[in-house]
Each structure stands twice: as structure tokens, then as C-alpha cells.
Amino acid sequence: MKKFLAIIRKPINWLIVALPFALFADLFHWGDFWIFIFSCIGIIPMAGLIGEATESLSIYTGPKIGGLLNATLGNAAELIITLVAIQAGLLELVKASITGSILGNLLLVLGASIFLGGLKHGVQSFDRRQAANHAILLIIVVIGLAIPSLFSHSIGPDDSVEVEALSIGVAIVLMLLYSLGLIYTLKTASSPISYSPADATVHQHGLTKGEAIIVLALSTLAVVWLSELLVGAVEHVVSNLGISEFFLGIILIPLVGNVAEHLVAVQVAMKNQMDLSVEIAVSSSLQIALFVAPVLVFISLLMGNPLTLVFNQFELIALIAAVVVAALVSSDGESNWLEGAALIGVYLILGVGFFLLPS
Amino acid sequence: MKKFLAIIRKPINWLIVALPFALFADLFHWGDFWIFIFSCIGIIPMAGLIGEATESLSIYTGPKIGGLLNATLGNAAELIITLVAIQAGLLELVKASITGSILGNLLLVLGASIFLGGLKHGVQSFDRRQAANHAILLIIVVIGLAIPSLFSHSIGPDDSVEVEALSIGVAIVLMLLYSLGLIYTLKTASSPISYSPADATVHQHGLTKGEAIIVLALSTLAVVWLSELLVGAVEHVVSNLGISEFFLGIILIPLVGNVAEHLVAVQVAMKNQMDLSVEIAVSSSLQIALFVAPVLVFISLLMGNPLTLVFNQFELIALIAAVVVAALVSSDGESNWLEGAALIGVYLILGVGFFLLPS
Amino acid sequence: MKKFLAIIRKPINWLIVALPFALFADLFHWGDFWIFIFSCIGIIPMAGLIGEATESLSIYTGPKIGGLLNATLGNAAELIITLVAIQAGLLELVKASITGSILGNLLLVLGASIFLGGLKHGVQSFDRRQAANHAILLIIVVIGLAIPSLFSHSIGPDDSVEVEALSIGVAIVLMLLYSLGLIYTLKTASSPISYSPADATVHQHGLTKGEAIIVLALSTLAVVWLSELLVGAVEHVVSNLGISEFFLGIILIPLVGNVAEHLVAVQVAMKNQMDLSVEIAVSSSLQIALFVAPVLVFISLLMGNPLTLVFNQFELIALIAAVVVAALVSSDGESNWLEGAALIGVYLILGVGFFLLPS
Numbered sequence A, B, C: 001m002k003k004f005l006a007i008i009r010k011p012i013n014w015l016i017v018a019l020p021f022a023l024f025a026d027l028f029h030w031g032d033f034w035i036f037i038f039s040c041i042g043i044i045p046m047a048g049l050i051g052e053a054t055e056s057l058s059i060y061t062g063p064k065i066g067g068l069l070n071a072t073l074g075n076a077a078e079l080i081i082t083l084v085a086i087q088a089g090l091l092e093l094v095k096a097s098i099t100g101s102i103l104g105n106l107l108l109v110l111g112a113s114i115f116l117g118g119l120k121h122g123v124q125s126f127d128r129r130q131a132a133n134h135a136i137l138l139i140i141v142v143i144g145l146a147i148p149s150l151f152s153h154s155i156g157p158d159d160s161v162e163v164e165a166l167s168i169g170v171a172i173v174l175m176l177l178y179s180l181g182l183i184y185t186l187k188t189a190s191s192p193i194s195y196s197p198a199d200a201t202v203h204q205h206g207l208t209k210g211e212a213i214i215v216l217a218l219s220t221l222a223v224v225w226l227s228e229l230l231v232g233a234v235e236h237v238v239s240n241l242g243i244s245e246f247f248l249g250i251i252l253i254p255l256v257g258n259v260a261e262h263l264v265a266v267q268v269a270m271k272n273q274m275d276l277s278v279e280i281a282v283s284s285s286l287q288i289a290l291f292v293a294p295v296l297v298f299i300s301l302l303m304g305n306p307l308t309l310v311f312n313q314f315e316l317i318a319l320i321a322a323v324v325v326a327a328l329v330s331s332d333g334e335s336n337w338l339e340g341a342a343l344i345g346v347y348l349i350l351g352v353g354f355f356l357l358p359s
Helices: A002-009 A011-027 A032-073 A076-087 A091-121 A128-155 A161-187 A209-241 A245-270 A274-303 A313-331 A337-356 B002-009 B011-027 B032-073 B076-087 B091-121 B128-155 B161-187 B209-241 B245-270 B274-303 B313-331 B337-356 C002-009 C011-027 C032-073 C076-087 C091-121 C128-155 C161-187 C209-241 C245-270 C274-303 C313-331 C337-356
Strands: none
Touching (some): A032 A209, A076 A274, A091 A245, A091 A313, A128 C313, A161 C337, A313 C313, B011 B032, B032 B076, B032 B245, B032 B274, B076 B274, B091 B245, B091 B313, B161 B274, B274 B313, B313 B337, C011 C245, C032 C076, C032 C274, C091 C313, C091 C337, C128 C313, C245 C274
């Protein structure tokens, strides 16, 4: 009961109240708009609980296995939403949300962390060496991720065997790098693909191992259910509100799946722990590129709805802009609020562009 | 009189002699070619005097307000020329000159400063932290500036409502960043958007506050008058000499408006004050991107000749190449003459390319 | 005899045995496939001997002239192969191999060095200042090299006078920079365009000056002969095996001409001399861009088969990706095996893309 109260005391978890509304909206046919709204809101706290349960588990497993847990379950909500979307054939939305996740982490979250942290603490500094190290890996990986898109146009149509082969080849290379990254995680203190969850704990619930597993299972099931509601309602929302599927995928879906993690990054920045804040943004992006993207390629193949890693030019421009900017910001080991404002500015400019793109 | 002599003693100010020739060329119809030549030459010392009067004023206003003066009047000549060109409907020339100003600052001026400074002093070093800080902001801003151009093609034709909306949206974001930059300038010693004018003073005239304001007003009026002559003559020069409007805009116009400032940057580099030299090149570029570009968007709208921030692909390539190179050069805190020669080399290669582009 | 044994003792030189096979394959008409295979294998040790003879010579000339020798003869084998290919009119293969040489150096060799060195020694560090210095020059030069390709499309067809003029203009600028680089080499200890051969000596043969010149002359002649065999057989191999001329040029030809040098870079990395390893990869790339590329433009003009510096979009993407990545990796002065694996990963992804491109 006390632990339950600890969960309830966290404002973000009040959004759990959206779950029954989502259920009623579905049962009593309130219409797709309300189903969409409530399932979006409901996913936010559920994704957060997956993260907290993972953290709690990692206390029992020790830091190394904890690092592995974080590296695999860190983007579980995102993975579930995108898998449900693949099943529904919304491949453009899936690719947009892969891009949007990385953008959100590197521009919006890092920007907000630097801006708010900087307003409170002035010039903030962090470990230049480690940040540069991780940023370099990120930029290399995103360049790898971008290459098939740049080549595919001349290789053949998006659904040709050759482009599919290219995507699978790239997914294999990314997965190999991810496996090497996991080995690296097991061997060294600071890993580029997972941040130390213990440090990130802003609230401690003191869940037992069993309770953590139950919370993990229940919140995962809830995300699966809400994702299906959300994906089922997307098409109507798109056609009625005049928002493009692409805009939903690149701005809204990633926000819904990551708000909880984003808040943690901002909170630690405001506690002047910029090292951890930068680490969350960068390692979360690396997980998307090295783990979520190739896993989606493989599973979509099994599902019979093969997803190719062919991003459109706007996704590529945004991705490359974001990693270059994030690499620069983190490579000098220092940040101030003006830098943070500039990062948010780039996110806003991209958002205006995405909004104006015709669907 | 003594102060007048101090002005006359500076070789660049001898070019004032071009003013009467520009007047006669206009009055006695010597032809557009001569009007163009003399108005170009005449703008050079007038732009310089605006800069010097601003500096003198800043002695009376203190460093903070001085920083603001520099941040707004630093590119006054450029702003006037481009406004006159907008009124004449030469929008391509205006966009080319925005690009060319940044290119000139980051490749030609920084290159010449590093080359000549390096020849005289060997390896020169400067404050890596501050240089990197400013360079990061510059690269973020230029990425923001480039995004609408990359998106506009798919959003609609250049004169569509959507592209106009995108340009205005971006201009608002840039202006907000500029305002934040001004606040930052008031709060911290080292500001990315203005260099400390007092440090840059190569010659001191000892003008009183009133004299400085008079010089500022007269030289500004002269630039307005000369800009009108220049812009009026441009079209004939373009059609008769076989030089494209684009080439004029990207290479010549920015040189004319900035020669005086460029000389200061090179002179301080040769005095081994590389910090200041890098600062002039970078902060001047930031002023163009954050202040001149959005101001032109807003004023052009009022003028009924709306300027969109849609640059062509060559401007984009050149801009991105220039900021990446300048960021790299300044992020390591060291320079040698070979690096300077390489920067000038990139400017020359771009120049050959621009020259060969068909109009 | 003892010196001959020293040469024989090196495993890579056992490949000399391919020379008689290449001869027989040519004389007894074994077919183009075998001629191609044996001439490829034969070039590997011959290119290595050119390098070793150059090193031995530099012992007698002192470090400064040795640096010049390295800067000019360092890519002699590559230069010979490409000249023979130009004579045969295989211009696409030549441009691909220029690109492929830089890619191989910056992704494969640097990646393998960092990966294997890191596995053996953990985190390896090197002189950040010097590495950054050289990387900056490299990135500036590659941007210069890339500009004509990005502009040429709008200037005219590839064989037009204007594009030819642009290529020659760029080649002149690159050659000027190379000459300045040679002057820099003569004046300073650490030069960006040549690495100190003495440091790189893994095996010492103790050749006399005369012997070194004889070895240099003989191995150069052998490379000329083998290049002619190889180039003569290329077209049949391309049409029979279904590999594109582009893939051969970008992956295979550069490997053949540089394996010996590549091995040295990896060997010194495994001896924990990362400074030298990074230097070999970067300075070798600079030699290609500043010396080999413009020399090919000038000589091809004399040959009547003018080569323009117009690379296709895939070459450009790969080049820019490679220099950015290499600059980032070397600018932080530290490397670990995961970074090396990521570099190799990008090379593999590019390789898959190049393989799938239709010819």
C-alpha cells in the first residue's frame, strides 16, 4: 500500500486515470478521436512504469546485468507501439517514429535539459571524454543507418529484393555492433548503449523483485493494449484532423513513448548532473538505432510486412542535423542555456517543416 | 581637425575619394558600369566609418550596451544594401549576399587571418572553450537556417503561402534566439553574438559622443545613397559583363559591405590576438543568420516583396561546408598557416564554381 | 643474400610467387579471370617493396627529404594503376579508386587499427592536438574536392568545357595546397601530408642506397607491368562475374595497392603506437586528395582522356561520411575497440550498398 502510494505520489502517474477513459471510449464508441487521445495519455505513465520496474529489478541484478536490462527494455514502450503499427501496415509511421525518437532525445530533451539546467546553474560542465566517446559512436551509427536510404533510390524501388537485401544487411551490421556494445557494457564501467539506472533513480519505491516483475508485466500488457487502440484510431485522426501520418509519427508517437524518460533527463540536469542527462539522451538514441531499428526489420519480415530502412529525405536531414548538433554540444564538455535554446529552436524549426509537409 | 586627420590617416578611408566620382558618374551619366564601380568603392570606407563610430559610442555606453550596439549595428551596411535590393526586387541577389557574408567571414577572413597570422607567429593558439562554444551555436543556427530550404521543395512553390509561412516561422525562431542572445550578452562577459568593440580598436579617434553620432548618421546616409546607385546599376552590369547576379551577390556585395571589418580581423590576427580574430568572424556570421536574415524576412513582407528563406542548393552546400570547416578549425584552439591556406582554398574553389554557374 | 632473406622472411612478400603465375597466365592464355587474380595478388608485395625501398632511401636522405619522398612515392602503386586505367579509358574505375583509397584508409584501416589495438591494449590514447590538426586539414580538403561534383550538374554535362575548367581550377588549388604542405613538411617536425617513415619501420633490411634504388626501380616496373595485365583483364571480369566496374574500383583496386601500408598501420596500433597509426591513415588520405587526384587530372589531359573531378553521389556520400567520422574519432584523442568496430561497420554497410548498385 505504501509502495502504491509512492507510485501515486509522482505527478506523471496521475495520468493512469486515462486508462479507464480509454476503455470506456473503446467500449461505448465515443469515436476515434477520444480513443486516440486517451490511449496516448495512458501510454505515458505505463511507459514510465516499465522504466521504473526495470530500474528496481536492476538493484537485484547488480549494475552489469542492470545495464543489459536498461539496454534492452529502455525503449520497450516504443518497440511495442511500433510493432503494433507494423502489424497494421503503417510502415511510414514506424519509420517516422524511429527518426522522431532520436530527434526528440537529441534536440528536445537535450535542449530542455541544457536550457533549464543552465538557467538554474549557469555554465554546466560534464565529462568531455566520455560524452565525446559516446557521441562519436552515435554519429558513426547514424551515418550507417542513413546509407541505405541514400543508396536505395538507385538500387531499385522500395519493395524490391535488392533494397530489402540492403536493409537486412544493414540491420545485421547494426545488430552485430549492438552485441559488441553489450559485451562492452559487461566489461567497462561506462557504456555508450545504456546509462546506469541506479544513478537515474529520482524516486525509489523499494519494490521487491517479485513486485517489480509484476509491475513490469502489467505495464507492458497495458502498453500493448493501448498501442492497439492508438494504432486503430490513427487513420481516422489523420483524415479528420488534417494532420499527416508522418507528423504524428515523427513528433507525437515518440513523445508519448518517451515522456517519462525525458522528464528524468531534465530533472537530473536541474540537479546539475549534466553527465547523466547527456548520457540518457545519447544512449537512448543509440538503443533506437542499434536495437529497435534492426529488431523491427527482422520481426516485420516474420510478420510478412517487411520494413525497409529507407528513410525519406526529411527524416535523413533531420537525423543528420540532430546527431551533428548533439555531437558538437557534447564534445566540448560544457553547456549554457543559450545552447539549449538553440537546440530547442532547431527542433521547433523541424517541427514547423514537418507540419507543413503535405501528406 | 585633428580627429579628421586621424580618419584620413587610415589608408582604407582614402577610398572616400570615390564618393564624388560616384556623384558625378550619376549626374553626368557616365554609364552604369562606372556608377557601379564607384558606388562599390565608396561603400567600403562608409561601412568602416559606421563600425568605428559604433565603437566610439560604445566607449561612452559601457561594455554591455556597447555589446548590444555591436550586435545590432555590426552589419548595418549589409542590412542597408540588402533592403535597397529588396525594394528593387532583386531577391536572389539578397539571398546570395546573406550566404556570401557568412562564407566571406568564415572562409576568406578567417582563412586570411590564420594564414597571415600563422606566417608571422607560427602556430597560434586561442581559447578553445569559448571558440568551440560560439562555433557550436553557429552550426546549430545555420542548420536551422538551412532546414526550410531543404523542406520547401516538397511543401510547395517558392511563392506559395506554405513556404512563406515556413520562412516566417523560422524567422520568428531565429529572432527569439537572437533576443535570448542579447539577454545572454547583457549577463555574461563573452557573448557569441557580439565581440567586444573596445578590444578591436586598432585606431582610436577619440571622437566625442556627439561627433560619433554625427559620423554614424552621415556614413549611414552615405551608404543608403550609394546602395541605391549600386542596386540601380546592377542589372546593366550583369547583362553587359556576363557576370551572373548570383555571383555578384555571393562574392562581391558581401566584400564591399564588410572589407573594413575584415581588415580589423586580419590585423588583430597579425598582432597574435587570434581569440579576437576568430570571435569577429564567428559573431559577425551569427549576426547575419540570427538578425539580418529574419529582419529582411519581416521588412520585405511590409515592403510587399516577401523574401523567403529558401536558399538554392549551392548556397546550402557552401554554407554548410563553411560552418563545418570553421567549427572544426576553432574547436581545436590552434591554428597554423597551412590551415589558413586550406580555408582560402575552399573559398577559391567555391568562387570558381559560383563563377561557372550559368545565370 | 642475407638482405634477400630478410625480404623473404616477411609473410606478405611470399605473394611474390604470384608474379610467375601472372606471366604464365598471360603467355599461355589461361583466361582473363586468372590474369586478373594473379596480377592483383602480385601487386600487393610489389607496392609493399616500393614503400620499403622509399623508407630505406629516407635513412640516407635525412628526415626532411625522407618526408618529401614519402609524400610523393607513398601512393606510387596507386598512381601507376590509375594512370594505366586512364590510358585504357576506364575513367569511372579511376574515380572510384580515388574514393575507395580514402575510404579504405579512414574506415577500414583506421577501424581495424583501433579495433585490434583496443582489444589488446584497452582504451588507447594519442596526441589529440596533432591528430585534430591533420583531421581538420583532411576535412577541408575533401570538402574542396567534393564541391565541383556538387556544382557540375548545373554547370553542364560531364564532358563540357565548363566542367573541365572547373576540374582544372580545383586541381590547381589542390596542387597549390600540396606545395604549401611540402613547404610545411620541410619546416616543421610533424607534417600532415607525410608520416615519418623511420618510425614506421617494422622490419629493417639495412639496404644500401644503391640497393634501395634498384629495389625501387624493379618493383615500380613490376607494378607497371602488373597494372597493365590487371586493367586489360578488368572488363572481361566485370562482364563475366557480374561485379560492377564501380565496385571493383572502389573496394578491390584500393585494397590491392595499399595492403602493405595498411598492415603497417595495424601493426603499429597493436604495438600501442596509435599516434603513428592515425597519422598513416590520415596522411595517406591527404596524399590521395592533394597529390594523386590533381596529378591524374593533369596527366589525363596530356593523355587525351581528360579525367574530371566529378564524383557520383555515392562516392560523395561515402567520402564525406568517412572524413567526418575519421575527424571525430581522431579529434578526441582516444579510441576503444567499440569505436573501431563501428568504423568497420560503416565500411561494411557502404560495401553492401556499393555491391548492390546496378552497374
